[in-house]
Amino acid sequence: MATFTSRVLFGRTTFTGDADLYGATFLDDATFDGARFETASKLGPLACGGTVALDGAVFDVPVTLEIAARAVSLTGARWVSKATLRLRYAELNLSDAVLEYPVTVTAHPKPFPLSGETVSEGELTGRDDGVRLTSVSGVDTAYLALYDIDLSACRFAGAVHLDQLRVDGWCTFAAAPVGWDRRFPWRWSRRRALAEEHDWRARSRRWSCGWAVPPQDAPVLRPAVLAALYRQLRKGLEDGKNEPGAADFYFGECEMRRHDKDNTFLAERILLTGYWALSGYGLRASRALAWLGTAMTATVAALMLWGLPADDPKPEITGRQVEAGQAVTLTTDTPDARNPTDRLIERMTTERFEKSLRVVINSVVFRSSGQNLTTAGTYSEMASRLMEPVLLGFAVLAIRNRVKR
Known part of the structure; x- marks a missing residue:
């Protein structure tokens, strides 16, 4: 040595x-x-x-x-x-x-x-x-x-x-x-x-x-x-x-x-x-979830302020009077949703928030809530159903890429 x-x-x-x-x-x-x-x-x-x-x-x-x-x-x-x-x-x-x-x-x-x-x-x-x-x-x-x-x-x-x-x-x-x-x-x-x-x-x-x-x-x-x-x-x-x-x-x-x-x-x-x-190239779940939360918040706000009608339209039945013994023709129709006219701050209610949130959550999974909406609300829901499922998919992909073996 x-x-x-x-x-x-x-x-x-x-x-x-x-x-x-x-x-x-x-x-x-x-x-x-x-x-x-x-x-x-x-x-x-x-x-x-x-x-x-x-x-x-x-x-x-x-x-x-x-x-x-x-x-x-x-x-x-x-x-x-x-x-x-x-x-x-x-x-x-x-x-x-x-x-x-x-x-x-x-x-x-x-x-x-x-x-x-x-x-x-x-x-x-x-x-x-x-x-x-x-x-x-x-x-x-x-x-x-x-x-x-x-x-x-x-x-x-x-x-x-x-x-x-x-x-x-x-x-x-x-x-x-x-x-x-x-x-x-x-x-x-x-x-x-x-x-x-x-x-x-x-x-x-x-x-x-x-x-x-x-x-x-x-x-x-x-x-x-x-x-x-x-x-x-x-x-x-x-x-x-x-x-x-x-x-x-x-x-x-x-x-x-x-x-x-x-x-x-x-x-x-x-x-x-x-x-x-x-989404950080599909690898940052927090980023995708942050964007998803932002998009959902923006959509909820848009629906509360402009998307929900002033009142839920009620079906109307119309027909014409005929002589006795003849068939009656009746037509059931739902009138177009009426845009709200009150002040913006007055539209921020718990009821409208709950309805807006239900619409947005359904949109994330490509479902329709069935809620009557104004024209602005219809387009907001369409955009939500297009973007938010994609962001959710990015988040799931990011988590998958980090935990798979």
């Missing part, structure tokens, strides 16, 4: 046997750039107070990497066989890595065991022992599986087969800001988001409030690219039966399509805007 007090370089080294680093401790960086592990089936467990650099390394046989470090860089690394990465504390970079067989990345919950003790992690004391993946750009993720990994800062742009990426355990994504926007009259709702969306919104003068400031060298992607990323990741989550997570990514996909002025037609953007405003 060796201890290295200064930076160690194993660049372009070929390990023809086991890499004997069992229990090794590096107080500074450990560099294995371009190294080749021909027969080593295990690397570690080891601890590093700096960065373990395995950029361009090649692993020819099935291998297990057990590393506790501040950072682990595997840019351009290649696995010719399957591999398991068990990490602690690390920020992991997998940019341009080549995966020919399944590779699993997990956050190890406890210090790595040795014979009768554990690997010394003194240089890492006080840090979060979780694993944060920073990039899979340029990676074919069809063979990649992640377990208990922090993906809040991960860049997915440039990766392929994201719909086949396995995300299991307690993997976390970035979160959209929560609360009221200081400049616009709307409230951000809680949802999972990609780091790339944070980059795009933070650099937009209109949407920057509350979104994480991106690194200076982070590229800003177009909304069309972000929509494609959300779409692929959503499919992967749906295949893994993570429906609530997939719903958040569907929200993100629709948001990017709504803001994409290059590839989304104006009519489609208008429809998406309406869908967003009324």
Whole structure:
């Protein structure tokens, strides 16, 4: 169990046997750039107070990497066989890595065991022992599986087969800001988001409030690219039966399509805007119910003030007098409803409210109340029977999308 007090370089080294680093401790960086592990089936467990650099390394046989470090860089690394990465504390970079067989990345919950003790992690004391993946750009993720990994800062742009990426355990994504926007009259709702969306919104003068400031060298992607990323990741989550997570990514996909002025037609953007405003793309039940309550309140008020007649029309029977012994012809008719003429405040009565509420509640379920209405009331009821069931359907859809499995 060796201890290295200064930076160690194993660049372009070929390990023809086991890499004997069992229990090794590096107080500074450990560099294995371009190294080749021909027969080593295990690397570690080891601890590093700096960065373990395995950029361009090649692993020819099935291998297990057990590393506790501040950072682990595997840019351009290649696995010719399957591999398991068990990490602690690390920020992991997998940019341009080549995966020919399944590779699993997990956050190890406890210090790595040795014979009768554990690997010394003194240089890492006080840090979060979780694993944060920073990039899979340029990676074919069809063979990649992640377990208990922090993906809040991960860049997915440039990766392929994201719909086949396995995300299991307690993997976390970035979160959209929560609360009221200081400049616009709307409230951000809680949802999972990609780091790339944070980059795009933070650099937009209109949407920057509350979104994480991106690194200076982070590229800003177009909304069309972000929509494609959300779409692929959503499919992967749906295949893994993570429906609530997939719903958040569907929200993100629709948001990017709504803001994409290059590839989304104006009519489609208008429809998406309406869908967003009324129900949050069918994912915000509270928004749909709020609109439903507003619509019902407005309809009740309209019926009370203008929709109900002054008096309920009573049937009238008319006929003509004939000579004795001849048949009598009688006609029964209901006169047209008479518009109220009293002051508006006088129309706000309990009786009229009860009648209006009955009409509106029946309208929500596409039923007619049978109440006589004025011309204005008839059109109000028609509009209510068209809009309010749709809003109710949006609310039911939103609840379904959040609880289905």
